[in-house]
Amino acid sequence: MAGGEERIDVVARLRERRKLLWAVASGFIASGLLVALAIGAVTGSLTGGLPLAIAVAAVTLYIAAIFMDIVWEGWGVQLFTVITVIIVSLLFLNMIFGRQVMP
Amino acid sequence: MxxxxxxxxxxxxxxxxxxxxxxxxxxxxxxxxxxxxxxxxxxxxxxxxxxxxxxxxxxxxxxxxxxxxxxxxxxxxxxxxxxxxxxxxxxxxxxxxxxxxxxxxxxxxxxxxxxxxxxxxxxxxxxxxxxxxxxxxxxxxxxxxxxxxxxxxxxxxxxxxxxxxxxxxxxxxxxxxxxxxxxxxxxxxxxxxxxxxxxxxxxxxxxxxxxxxxxxxxxxxxxxxxxxxxxxxxxxxxxxxxxxxxxxxxxxxxxxxxxxxxxxxxxxxxxxxxxxxxxxxxxxxxxxxxxxxxxxxxxxxxxxxxxxxxxxxxxxxxxxxxxxxxxxxxxxxxxxxxxxxxxxxxxxxxxxxxxxxxxxxxxxxxxxxxxxxxxxxxxxxxxxxxxxxxxxxxxxxxxxxxxxxxxxxxxxxxxxxxxxxxxxxxxxxxxxxxxxxxxxxxxxxxxxxxxxxxxxxxxxxxxxxxxxxxxxxxxxxxxxxxxxxxxxxxxxxxxxxxxxxxxxxxxxxxxxxxxxxxxxMADGAKPAAHAHNSHEGEHLSPWPLLISLGPFLFLLGLGMWIAQAKFALPLMVAGAIISAYAVYGWFRDDFYERFKLEEPPEYKERWPFESIHRVKLGMYFFLFGDAVFFAGLIGAYIFVRLEAPTTLPGLVTHNILLGLIGALLMLWSAVFMYAAARGAKLGDRTLTLAGLALSIVLGIAYLVVTGLDWLGTFSAGFTLADPAIATSAVTALSHALHLAAGLLVAVYLLLKVWVRGFTGHVPDTIDSLAVYWGFLAAVTAAIFGVTYIF
Amino acid sequence: MFHYPFNPAELSETARIWWDLFGFYLTVAIILGVVVYAGLVLIPWIYSRRRQAVDEIQPGVIPGERGRMAYLAVIVILIAASFIAIFVESYLAVNKLAATLEEKYNVDIEELQAGEADGVLVVEVIGFQWGWTFRYPNGVETDILYLPAGRPVIFKVTSEDVFHAFSIPDLRVKVDAIPGQVNVTWTVPEKPGTYRVQCYELCGVGHAEMITKAIVLPPEVFDFWYESQSEKLESEGGEQ
Incomplete structure (x- = not known):
């Protein structure tokens, strides 16, 4: 019994360490993405439109998924995350399409 | 009674x-x-x-x-x-x-x-x-x-x-x-x-x-x-x-x-x-x-x-x-x-x-x-x-x-x-x-x-x-x-x-x-006592009342102040003092863990969130709602930019370098907060304290950098009369207030870990705070990507 | 002064489309309503008079599942079918509203947008706190709306201050008057007479008084009025 608990503890500790490594690595990756976003904007290759929207959404979701621990949670949290993303997208789509002129 | x-x-x-x-x-x-x-x-x-x-x-x-x-x-x-x-x-x-x-x-x-x-x-x-x-x-x-x-x-x-x-x-x-x-x-x-x-x-x-x-x-x-x-x-x-x-x-x-x-x-x-x-x-x-x-x-x-x-x-x-x-x-x-x-x-x-x-x-x-x-x-x-x-x-x-x-x-x-x-x-x-x-x-x-x-x-x-x-x-x-x-x-x-x-x-x-x-029945006919240590008055707390009364008085005073009515300022001051005192009181209760009402998780059905602590689950739900709040604000900015051709893109109205530095500071603040949470889970007090401290410092640095950027925008002659500036300013301000509230909790947790170590729910609270910080970093990226570039 | 004719659907082209669709909805609602209300009244009436042999609700016991999948599916399909019928009819009506102007009155929408369409009266409607200004192509501005019978009328509706809603309810004309944008709607008035024009969105303390008249004139009378207004405007312009 005690041995089992110890083993779980070891597994949990390993998991925490792996999460930490991932987070530090993701810190660098996300920093790179943000810098790329800025460069893309300044050079004019990302101003406005769909490419910008996709780039921003991708960076945001990546940071959220890693640092909000969502990638490590069970399917319950992940399901609610997906629903939230859909609802947020709905809000944006309404703001973009619900105007006089079709974009 | x-x-x-x-x-x-x-x-x-x-x-x-x-x-x-x-x-x-x-x-x-x-x-x-x-x-x-x-x-x-x-x-x-x-x-x-x-x-x-x-x-x-x-x-x-x-x-x-x-x-x-x-x-x-x-x-x-x-x-x-x-x-x-x-x-x-x-x-x-x-x-x-x-x-x-x-x-x-x-x-x-x-x-x-x-x-x-x-x-x-x-x-x-x-x-x-x-x-x-x-x-x-x-x-x-x-x-x-x-x-x-x-x-x-x-x-x-x-x-x-x-x-x-x-x-x-x-x-x-x-x-x-x-x-x-x-x-x-x-x-x-x-x-x-x-x-x-x-x-x-x-x-x-x-x-x-x-x-x-x-x-x-x-x-x-x-x-x-x-x-x-x-x-x-x-x-x-x-x-x-x-x-x-x-x-x-x-x-x-x-x-x-x-x-x-x-x-x-x-x-x-x-x-x-x-x-x-x-x-x-x-x-x-x-x-x-x-x-x-x-x-x-x-x-x-x-x-x-x-x-x-x-x-x-x-x-x-x-x-x-x-x-x-x-x-x-x-x-x-x-x-x-x-x-x-x-x-x-x-x-x-x-x-x-x-x-x-x-x-x-x-x-x-x-x-x-x-x-x-x-x-x-x-x-x-x-x-x-x-x-x-x-x-x-x-x-x-x-x-x-x-x-x-x-x-x-x-x-x-x-x-x-x-x-x-x-x-x-x-x-x-x-x-x-x-x-x-x-x-x-x-x-x-x-x-x-x-x-x-x-x-x-x-x-x-x-x-x-x-x-x-x-x-x-x-x-x-x-x-x-x-x-x-x-x-x-x-x-x-x-x-x-x-x-x-x-x-x-x-x-x-x-x-x-x-x-x-x-x-x-837990033992024979006697009611189960272990689910609650319920001695008289333990579940009473004055802080929910006071923490609502404070903003009430403050906002009432603010409304009266705008109307230039009498007694407005005393009301606002009283409201602010009561709010601050109530927040302090709530923190103090938690610091000494005076308020304990919890049923043992093993008596409960928790599908589909069996392995997740209630504070963290609550934090997730709060943030799922909060995501829509920020989407509303950023969406308003996008709407204004699409509908009003006279508004200028963020590239013109903002200093993009400061914006990038701010986003990076917030990102690394989240990384350190995440590290603090891992330290709490591993029982590593040094890692937690260092992570919390660094996260707090970077968070404050982010507020300073963003503030400087906005000062630059306003001194360049842009005002809130421009709806694009106004929507993005409200977005940035809301985000800053979120961060300020988070910093308050972070300082509290730093003190608690420093003085009392990992007692009670502290590891899970830090874990939840890390999630919150991750959310704020993601919002920063979205704000930077939309309001500084589009 | 405000006459209400026998058949409200004959007042304008848009009223006809509206009443047709309303009639369809009302028919469906009444048929379904009779069935549903019959159930809602008869079932409690019948089953409150008897005692059941086996009570299926037991204290402290979660009630069991009831209803075979096939039975439930039939109910869902029946409801979905009425939804589809309503949707198809609605969709056709919306398209009809958009297409009638083009098909029945040969109004070319592109020409209209360029301001060149023949036989179409374009009236600019400007809402303000609290009243309406109607501006005709010749530059005449009135606070009473004069319309020719039997001729398509296009309303270009906007607002000077807050959110209003421009409506001639009897003719089934309504569109929001929103500051900073021009909304377009149309109708073909068919019966000469006097109709109510009113604001349908709360716009401040004068909301109830934001009411005026639309006078639909026989085409030749309208033309006479229109010409005389043009002349009056010209002579006024000459004097200045």
């Missing part, structure tokens, strides 16, 4: 049943206020060219009638029952966060009082209708100082709703009795579950709209006065506003289903189908709202899509209604007062639903929009269906809450009189399809006089009929015959325990085995 103890109990209580009763009393109090306002303007409308109320008073009356009835009566009445009965029905001893539950109540009460205080401000209360269409809601067109208080009151309400939503979701997910599957829960719990889910994602949109409106009214921005601002408000309001209709409807409708099942002695037909229908309606509710905007001239393809979804939503509601009716076949129906109210609720809901389908179409909307047809329609849904069912619930649960029975004859008389009055009040309005809403008077030649007179008579019958209920229940509370714990022969958990329920609901451990709801 002595009277001081009684006062202390009701002010400081965190017990879900006490909070439920506070909700109940408060909602009925607001019902009387909202109802009185309604009767006043019904008198005004009873005959043509009446001069009982002038236009200004009439507009204030209808506006506050709408606000109070929707936000401070029907929903709080539903949540009175939810507070009282959801924990019992799922087999829990209290809510997941008892103090937050009390906080929800006090925020709601003080928010409502702020709105009412508007009547006493120079210029009077808000008078732009409860939908507050832009730009009428801006200071230019509504200089009434009461309108500011309305906005503040609504913001307090949203805070209340947010806290309550998180609490109910965690409670329903994690505090069910061991073995209690979600699908076995009573329909009422399901109704509340879908209600709070819609609240979670709908209210933040209104919050975004109100904060932008506050910027307009107080900081001199012109977001809603700018061209197309009206459409922006429509989107933000109705994204919230349509789900809100179902938020009001669902608890009542679900409760009606439970009562129909109990009083016809038949299980519901197709329970799972009904639950799925509720879910489908809740999901669809977010994609139908443009039917409120059919006449705004937005593009036809978009409107056709919303016409489709609006008509589609009639399918789940049709399924619920039909199955409810068919469920009764073959039963032995007892037409008690609650059953009559449940059937009455379904009866008026059918008319409300059918008339709603008429509104789903841009062609029919040519006549319906803004007319009394719409007034009739939504009163049939929100008053008829919801109120009848909830008043039925009041009779249904009265013996449980008091241990005494009401007078059945008077109850039936109340139903018959109110049902006749209701239909007399609202049915004629369908024939007033040509009469515009919200006009304070009308000329005689319109021919609207007779129907309006009938409606007013009906209104008085309906309004006064509730006096029968009040008299009946107040008398029966003291003098009604005593009844045993299950007078209706109902099945759910509240009927298994005594009436009124004991302080912690179950004198033992609630466990569900198969389909049996049981309460196991």
């Amino acid at each position: 002595s009277s001081t103890l009684q006062i202390k109990r009701w002010l400081f209580t965190t017990n879900h049943k006490d909070v439920g009763i506070l909700y109940l009393v408060t909602s009925l109090y607001f019902f009387i206020i909202g109802g009185t306002l309604a009767l006043l303007f019904r008198i005004q409308l009873s005959v043509p060219e009446n001069d009982f109320l002038d236009a200004a008073k009439f507009n204030q009356a209808i506006t506050n009638h709408g606000l109070i009835m929707v936000f401070w009566f029907i929903s709080p009445l539903a949540f009175a029952f939810a507070n009282y009965f959801v924990p019992i029905q799922i087999g829990a001893k209290d809510m997941a966060f008892p103090r937050l539950n009390a906080l929800s109540y006090w925020l709601l009460l003080f928010g409502g009082l702020l709105v009412i205080a508007g009547f006493f401000m120079p210029g009077g209360a808000a008078d732009f209708g409860w939908t507050a269409y832009a730009p009428l809601n801006t200071e230019t067109y509504t200089p009434n100082f009461g309108a500011n208080l309305t906005a503040f009151g609504l913001l307090m309400l949203i805070a209340s709703v947010t806290v309550g939503t998180v609490n109910f979701l965690v409670t329903i997910f994690q505090l069910r009795a061991k073995g209690y599957k979600m699908l076995g829960l009573p329909m009422f719990v399901w109704g509340i579950f879908f209600t709070v889910l819609m609240m979670l994602w709908a209210f933040p949109s209104l919050q975004a709209g109100l904060i932008l409106l506050a910027a307009d009214r107080i900081l001199g921005a012109t977001i809603f006065e700018a061209p197309k601002g009206a459409i922006l408000w429509d989107h933000l309001f109705w994204f919230f506003g349509h789900p809100e209709v179902y938020i009001v409807l669902f608890p009542g409708l679900a409760l009606a289903l439970d009562m129909i099942s109990v009083f016809s002695r038949r299980p519901l037909l197709g329970r799972k189908v009904i639950i799925a229908a509720f879910g489908a309606a809740a999901a669809l509710s977010f994609g139908v709202y443009a039917h409120h905007m059919f006449m705004t001239g937005i593009n036809l393809q978009y409107l056709k899509f919303h016409m489709f979804t609006t008509e589609l939503i009639s399918v789940p509601f049709g399924v619920i209604t039909i199955l409810a009716i068919l469920s009764m076949i073959g039963g032995a129906i007892k037409l008690t007062t609650p059953m009559l109210f449940a059937l009455g609720s379904i009866a008026v809901f059918i008319i409300g639903g059918f008339s709603g389908v008429f509104n789903s179409n841009p062609v029919l909307d040519i006549a319906n929009r803004g007319s009394y047809w719409v007034v009739a329609h939504f009163h049939y849904v929100m008053v008829g269906a919801a109120l009848f069912a909830l008043f039925g619930g009041l009779y249904y649960w009265f013996p449980k809450m008091t241990g005494r029975m009401y007078n059945e004859t008077l109850g039936k008389i109340h139903f018959i009189v109110s049902f006749i009055g209701f239909n007399l009040l609202y049915f004629p309005m369908f024939f007033l399809i040509d009469m515009p809403r919200r006009i304070y008077t009308y000329p005689e030649w319109t021919g609207w006089g007779p129907l309006n007179f009938i409606a007013t008579v009906g209104g008085f019958i309906f309004g006064l009929s509730h006096l029968i209920m009040f008299a009946n229940l107040l008398y029966s509370m003291k003098h009604g015959p005593r009844v045993d714990k299950n007078p209706w022969g109902a099945w759910s958990y509240e009927w298994v325990i005594e009436s009124p329920p004991p302080e912690y609901n179950f004198e033992g451990i609630p466990v569900v085995q198969g389909n049996r709801l049981m309460v196991l």
Whole structure:
């Protein structure tokens, strides 16, 4: 019994360490993405439109998924995350399409 | 109990049943206020060219009638029952966060009082209708100082709703009795579950709209006065506003289903189908709202899509209604007062639903929009269906809450009189399809006089009929015959325990085995003591009250200060001091872990969140709602940029290098907070302290850098009069306030770990804070990506 | 002064489309309503008179599942079918509203947008707190709306200050008047007479007084009025 608990503890500790490594690595990756976003904007290759929207959404979701621990949670949290993303997208789509002129 | 103890109990209580009763009393109090306002303007409308109320008073009356009835009566009445009965029905001893539950109540009460205080401000209360269409809601067109208080009151309400939503979701997910599957829960719990889910994602949109409106009214921005601002408000309001209709409807409708099942002695037909229908309606509710905007001239393809979804939503509601009716076949129906109210609720809901389908179409909307047809329609849904069912619930649960029975004859008389009055009040309005809403008077030649007179008579019958209920229940509370714990022969958990329920609901451990709801005694006949160390007064906390009172006084003072009234500054100072003291008090209680109310997780059914701590789960739900709040703000910026070609992109108005540095600082602040959480989980105190400290430093650095950037923007001559600047400034400010609140908690946790180490829930709290920080970093990236570049 | 004719659908082209669709909805609602209300009244009436042999609700026992999948599916399909019928009819009506102007009156939408269409009267409607200004192509501005019978009229609706809603309810004309944008709607008035014009969105304390008349004139009378107004405008312009 005690041995089992110890083993779980070891597994949990390993998991925490792996999460930490991932987070530090993701810190660098996300920093790179943000810098790329800025460069893309300044050079004019990302101003406005769909490419910008996709780039921003991708960076945001990546940071959220890693640092909000969502990638490590069970399917319950992940399901609610997906629903939230859909609802947020709905809000944006309404703001973009619900105007006089079709974009 | 002595009277001081009684006062202390009701002010400081965190017990879900006490909070439920506070909700109940408060909602009925607001019902009387909202109802009185309604009767006043019904008198005004009873005959043509009446001069009982002038236009200004009439507009204030209808506006506050709408606000109070929707936000401070029907929903709080539903949540009175939810507070009282959801924990019992799922087999829990209290809510997941008892103090937050009390906080929800006090925020709601003080928010409502702020709105009412508007009547006493120079210029009077808000008078732009409860939908507050832009730009009428801006200071230019509504200089009434009461309108500011309305906005503040609504913001307090949203805070209340947010806290309550998180609490109910965690409670329903994690505090069910061991073995209690979600699908076995009573329909009422399901109704509340879908209600709070819609609240979670709908209210933040209104919050975004109100904060932008506050910027307009107080900081001199012109977001809603700018061209197309009206459409922006429509989107933000109705994204919230349509789900809100179902938020009001669902608890009542679900409760009606439970009562129909109990009083016809038949299980519901197709329970799972009904639950799925509720879910489908809740999901669809977010994609139908443009039917409120059919006449705004937005593009036809978009409107056709919303016409489709609006008509589609009639399918789940049709399924619920039909199955409810068919469920009764073959039963032995007892037409008690609650059953009559449940059937009455379904009866008026059918008319409300059918008339709603008429509104789903841009062609029919040519006549319906803004007319009394719409007034009739939504009163049939929100008053008829919801109120009848909830008043039925009041009779249904009265013996449980008091241990005494009401007078059945008077109850039936109340139903018959109110049902006749209701239909007399609202049915004629369908024939007033040509009469515009919200006009304070009308000329005689319109021919609207007779129907309006009938409606007013009906209104008085309906309004006064509730006096029968009040008299009946107040008398029966003291003098009604005593009844045993299950007078209706109902099945759910509240009927298994005594009436009124004991302080912690179950004198033992609630466990569900198969389909049996049981309460196991821990050792022999003695109540299980280990679930709570319940010595006297431990569950009392003054902080929920004070933490709501502080902002109330502060916002009241602020509203008065804008109106240049006397005593404004002392009120604001007092409010600020009380708020600060209450926050300090709450932290201090937690520092010494004085407030412990928790059931052991191993006694609970926690699917599908078995392995996740309740604080972290609560944090997740809060952030899922908060994501919509920031989406609303960033969406407003995108909308403004698309609609106003004169606004400049962030690349011009901002220093992009500072923006990038800020985003990176926030990102690494999140990395260090994440590391602190890992340290807490690993028991590594050094890693946690270092992570927290670095995270705090980088967080502050982010605030400084962002502040510098905004200083640069403003000194370059850009002002809040530019709607793009205003929306992005409000977004940045909201984010900064989120971060500031987080920094406060981070400093507290740093001190606690430093002084006391990893005691209590500290590791899980840090873990939750890391999630919060990750969210803030993601929002920063979105803000940087959108408002600095687009 | 405000006459209400026998058949409200004959007042204008848009009224006809509206009443047709309303009639369809009302028919469906009444048929379904009779069935549903019959159930809602008869079932409690019948089953409140008998006692059941086996009580299926037991204290402390979660009630069992009821309803065979096939039975439930039939109910859902029946409801979905009525939804589809309503949707198809609605969709056709919306398209009809958009297409009638083009097909029945040969109005070319593109020409109209360029301001060149023949036989179409374009009236600019400007809402303000609290009243309406109607501006005709010849520059005449009135506060009473004069319309020719039998001729398509296009309304270009906007607002000077807050959100209003422009409507001639009897003719089934309604569109929101929103500051900063122009909304377009149309009708073809068919019967000469006087109709109510009113604001349908709360716009401040004067909301109830934001009411005026639309006078639909026989075409030749309208032309006479229109010409005389043009001349009056010219002579006024000459004097200045």
